[in-house]
Amino acid sequence: MRFVVFFLIFFVFIGCGSEKKEPSKANVVKVSLKIEGMVCSSCEKSIESKLAKLDGVQLVEVSQESGEAEVEFDASKVSEERLIAEIDAIGYKACAKTTQR
Numbered sequence: 001m002r003f004v005v006f007f008l009i010f011f012v013f014i015g016c017g018s019e020k021k022e023p024s025k026a027n028v029v030k031v032s033l034k035i036e037g038m039v040c041s042s043c044e045k046s047i048e049s050k051l052a053k054l055d056g057v058q059l060v061e062v063s064q065e066s067g068e069a070e071v072e073f074d075a076s077k078v079s080e081e082r083l084i085a086e087i088d089a090i091g092y093k094a095c096a097k098t099t100q101r
């Protein structure tokens with residue numbers, strides 16, 4: 001019985017701890033990527049859905065017209081390199097636009 005109480009207290013503490021940990025915006029960054037190889041709007045969609053599935057990615061906007069993608073992600077979970085690698089993996093050529101100047 002004492003054991004059960006101990007565990008209950010333990011879980012209450014864990015509960016409080018995770019409550020304090022608000023989803024921090026500090027790690028969220030927004031990058032623009034240049035993407036080559038998109039020829040129609042379904043290309044946009046396939047890149048969007050591919051990136052949106054990644055853990056940490058919060059917002060994806062792909063434009064075939066401008067050949068660019070805007071991605072908002074949690075930098076502690078996923079990196080720009082990872083995004084580029086994922087886009088490359090499905091047959092497009094992506095590169096970082098923001099760090100290219």
Ligand SMILES: [Cu+2]
Nearest residue numbers: 039040042043
């Ligand atoms: Cu297409």
